[in-house]
Amino acid sequence: MRARPLLRILAIAGLLVSLAARALAAGDEPETVPAVPVPSTSTTTTSEGVVSPLGPAETTTVQAPPPVEAAPPKRIVELEERTAYMVGEHRLKLGILAFEYGIMRQLSVGTDPPSWALRAFTSVLVPNLHLKLQIFDRDPVAVAVQAAGYYGDVSRSNFNGNVLDIPLTLFVSVKVHPRVTLHAEGAYVYARVFGTGDLTQATLSGATAVRAGQVGLMVQYRVTRIFSLTATGRYQFYSADLPLSGSSMTDPYTTASLSGQFVPPVEHPWEAIGGVAFLWEHFRLTLGAGYGYYFLPGLDIANTKKTFVPDASIAVVL
Numbered sequence: 001m002r003a004r005p006l007l008r009i010l011a012i013a014g015l016l017v018s019l020a021a022r023a024l025a026a027g028d029e030p031e032t033v034p035a036v037p038v039p040s041t042s043t044t045t046t047s048e049g050v051v052s053p054l055g056p057a058e059t060t061t062v063q064a065p066p067p068v069e070a071a072p073p074k075r076i077v078e079l080e081e082r083t084a085y086m087v088g089e090h091r092l093k094l095g096i097l098a099f100e101y102g103i104m105r106q107l108s109v110g111t112d113p114p115s116w117a118l119r120a121f122t123s124v125l126v127p128n129l130h131l132k133l134q135i136f137d138r139d140p141v142a143v144a145v146q147a148a149g150y151y152g153d154v155s156r157s158n159f160n161g162n163v164l165d166i167p168l169t170l171f172v173s174v175k176v177h178p179r180v181t182l183h184a185e186g187a188y189v190y191a192r193v194f195g196t197g198d199l200t201q202a203t204l205s206g207a208t209a210v211r212a213g214q215v216g217l218m219v220q221y222r223v224t225r226i227f228s229l230t231a232t233g234r235y236q237f238y239s240a241d242l243p244l245s246g247s248s249m250t251d252p253y254t255t256a257s258l259s260g261q262f263v264p265p266v267e268h269p270w271e272a273i274g275g276v277a278f279l280w281e282h283f284r285l286t287l288g289a290g291y292g293y294y295f296l297p298g299l300d301i302a303n304t305k306k307t308f309v310p311d312a313s314i315a316v317v318l
Contacts, residue, residue, distance in 0.1 A: 002057075013312035042272060076225055077279040081286070082218065084142035084173040086134050088317075095284070095315025097297050106134040112298035117144060126152040128298065151298055154193075163209050166190040168302045178256040185216035185234075191299050209301050210264045213238035220277070228277040229289065232311070234295055235270045236302060269293030269302035273311045284315040 049306055078085040080100075087093050087108050093100040100110035108131075115126035131147035137143075150165040169187040191209035216234040223229060241263050275288020289313035293302040 004312060013235060014282075049069075053195050058306070074225065075281070076222075077174075077281060077284075079181075079183070079228070079279060079284075079286075081276055082171065082185060082216070084137075084144040085135065086132070091280075092318045093284075093315050094311055094318070097313045100132075105135070108132045110150075114297050115152075115299065126150050127297075130298070141295065142173045144171045145169065149299055161193055164190075164192045165209050165301065167298070169300075170254040179221055181220045181222070183220065185214075185218075187214045187216075187300055188212075189201075189214065191301075209299070211240040212236050212300070212302075214300060226279055228279065228284070230273075230277055231273045232273045232275070232288070232290070233271070234292075236268055239264050249305040265304045266302065267295060269295070269304075269308050271302075273309055275311055282317050284313070284317065286311070286313045288312070288317060 005236065008260050021041075045246055050196050067090070079096075080087055086105060087100045089102045089103045090103040091102045091113070093110075096113060098110050098112050102108045110130055110132070112128050112130070115128045128148065128150040130146055132144055132146040134142065134144040145168075146169045147166050148169075152163045152165070154161050154163050167187050167189045169185060173180050173182045174184075177258055189210070189212045191211055193209065216232065218230055218232045221229045232277060271292030271294065273288045273290030275286060278285040288308040290311065291306065294309045294311055295300045
């Protein structure tokens with residue numbers, strides 16, 4: 001009877017030992033905590049038209065502003081009087097030395113007001129016209145040719161006469177430095193006087209038309225975009241005797257014919273001028289002064305005496 005209680009005690013003890021062993025074994029393992037989902041936010045920066053492989057996400061589009069174009073540089077106005085440069089296509093220049101209209105970029109036509117204005121001070125009337133053609137323009141060189149015609153009524157009390165003056169000119173402009181341009185000029189002047197009476201007195205404001213060859217050079221130094229300094233020289237290296245032809249009535253029944261040559265009083269006239277030029281887009285102003293034999297503008301006829309030589313030009317370009 002006493003064995004059964006003892007067996008029960010031993011069974012309970014073994015159960016307790018087994019439970020204790022299991023508890024110890026369970027205490028050696030780390031406690032497992034179930035994962036709790038944590039919301040996350042991702043920001044993906046993409047360019048327009050690209051889809052992120054992560055699916056829909058918050059996107060930020062960054063677009064650079066368009067580049068700001070620099071303002072084009074202002075056009076530098078070239079000096080076109082007695083140079084190889086042109087007034088411009090469909091542009092009209094109204095000046096005291098010339099009226100000029102650009103038929104196209106390389107061709108212009110014009111007339112010289114001073115020759116017409118001689119009528120206001122003398123009995124001389126000189127209608128005139130000129131054409132200027134630019135035959136080459138490739139920086140830094142430009143070349144142009146000009147043909148002009150002047151027909152003057154130079155009648156006096158002792159004779160009736162006319163003068164024909166045709167200057168043919170070649171202009172070459174070369175930019176030897178960004179600020180320095182050389183304007184060279186070569187001209188041949190064809191002249192003829194005809195009429196009745198003493199034709200040796202046929203002059204245009206003291207200048208006698210002769211057949212001549214002339215050269216000129218202008219040095220232009222550009223100080224600013226609109227302001228330049230200029231130095232100009234002109235020299236007549238060749239002159240020929242002027243042919244004269246005409247007739248006169250010595251009495252009501254007699255007609256005398258004249259045919260001869262007029263020898264120019266000055267064989268090699270010259271002039272030297274220093275000046276300034278202001279060149280705006282729609283307004284041009286040149287001023288200068290020098291010494292030598294004054295050459296009539298356009299006609300290229302030299303005066304017969306050395307004197308002060310003025311140089312001025314004002315023009316509006318439309």
